[in-house]
Amino acid sequence: MTAKDIYVTQPCLPPLEEFIPYLEKIWASKNLTNGGPFHQALEDALCSYLGVEHIALFTNATIALITALQALRINGEVITSPYSFVATSHSLLWNGIQPVFVDINPQTLNVDPNKIEAAITPRTTAIMPVHCYGHPCDVEAIQTIADNYNLRVIYDAAHAFGVNDENGSILRHGDLSVLSFHATKVFNTFEGGAIICPDAKTKVRIDQLKNFGFVGETTVVAAGINGKMSEFNSALGLLQLKYIDQAITARQNIDALYRKLLDGIQGISCLPPGCEKRSNYAYYPILVSENYPLTRDELYKKLKTKKIHPRRYFYPLISDFSMYRGLHSAHPNNLPNARSAAQRVLCLPIYPDLDLTTVEYIVRVMEDA
Numbered sequence: 001m002t003a004k005d006i007y008v009t010q011p012c013l014p015p016l017e018e019f020i021p022y023l024e025k026i027w028a029s030k031n032l033t034n035g036g037p038f039h040q041a042l043e044d045a046l047c048s049y050l051g052v053e054h055i056a057l058f059t060n061a062t063i064a065l066i067t068a069l070q071a072l073r074i075n076g077e078v079i080t081s082p083y084s085f086v087a088t089s090h091s092l093l094w095n096g097i098q099p100v101f102v103d104i105n106p107q108t109l110n111v112d113p114n115k116i117e118a119a120i121t122p123r124t125t126a127i128m129p130v131h132c133y134g135h136p137c138d139v140e141a142i143q144t145i146a147d148n149y150n151l152r153v154i155y156d157a158a159h160a161f162g163v164n165d166e167n168g169s170i171l172r173h174g175d176l177s178v179l180s181f182h183a184t185k186v187f188n189t190f191e192g193g194a195i196i197c198p199d200a201k202t203k204v205r206i207d208q209l210k211n212f213g214f215v216g217e218t219t220v221v222a223a224g225i226n227g228k229m230s231e232f233n234s235a236l237g238l239l240q241l242k243y244i245d246q247a248i249t250a251r252q253n254i255d256a257l258y259r260k261l262l263d264g265i266q267g268i269s270c271l272p273p274g275c276e277k278r279s280n281y282a283y284y285p286i287l288v289s290e291n292y293p294l295t296r297d298e299l300y301k302k303l304k305t306k307k308i309h310p311r312r313y314f315y316p317l318i319s320d321f322s323m324y325r326g327l328h329s330a331h332p333n334n335l336p337n338a339r340s341a342a343q344r345v346l347c348l349p350i351y352p353d354l355d356l357t358t359v360e361y362i363v364r365v366m367e368d369a
């Protein structure tokens, strides 16, 4: 039916001509970075769109995660999910922190709060859970444990742009939350990220850390990094924000069609909708079980022969990469649910410009297995 390759995602871009006036302003002002007017305007616009009080923009989410840990002076051991993108655990290693992997809940694919306590040691200082695919973690259970053991909570919220629960943004939970604005994410600035902070004081510290640790012109108070978002990326973000609701609605329609069409296929199960009130439909993961005629990898290969390119997010598990697999908590017996999900999951194409006839085509290929 289609000759074009269909990728798991395709970046969302605003009309080019609408971006030109932003570029003209940057060229005229020669204000390219270091917290210029577009940087300020995007922080304000995101606070109001997301319904949060304070946000610090970053060049990407990985640097933001690394900085979030530094801002709270986290050290020792941090409990985290093996079922995520590798940057989650890498941010710990970059701070000399030991990741401690805890298994996931097989339904939500988020870290299982019931298994956190057993992983706490005297060296544990924080929990870094992931709102996987944008579905909220059990934030209340996690906060209760954190309060009982005096631990900080930093959410990897890279997938969770615009997700709300009953009371507003899920980004307000925990001590800090980190968003990614990478090209593949729901909201993108080509590259970018942000930390949601609870108070102005924390934001000041984070802003210092993302600017080499400078306080004023001649004083440096920490070994900060260069994590600043440029005016180009900030301006692009402002324009992207005008189209974000439209983009999420398009994703929602694709999600609904997949859900309907896949319903009848034996051995394919969709992730149940999360507990969120407003989703962002960032990913469309399916689980391939023994009742399906093909294994997950056979289905993956078959789709590829039809120029459909799903992704095995998240396979391999982070805990299987060489720099992690020697850890006690990385042992396969410790992570049966994560292991099973990594072997069965496939993320199907979903992005605003994906037309519904292509979704029907993808499902037909899966039916013909």
Ligand SMILES: *Cc1c(COP(=O)(O)O)cnc(C)c1O
Residues within 6 Å of the ligand: 060, 061, 062, 063, 084, 085, 087, 088, 130, 156, 158, 159, 179, 180, 181, 182, 192, 193
């Ligand atoms: C994309 C992603 C990151 C990294 O984001 P960058 O902006 O590319 O650095 C971190 N964690 C998760 C879960 C991600 O999906």
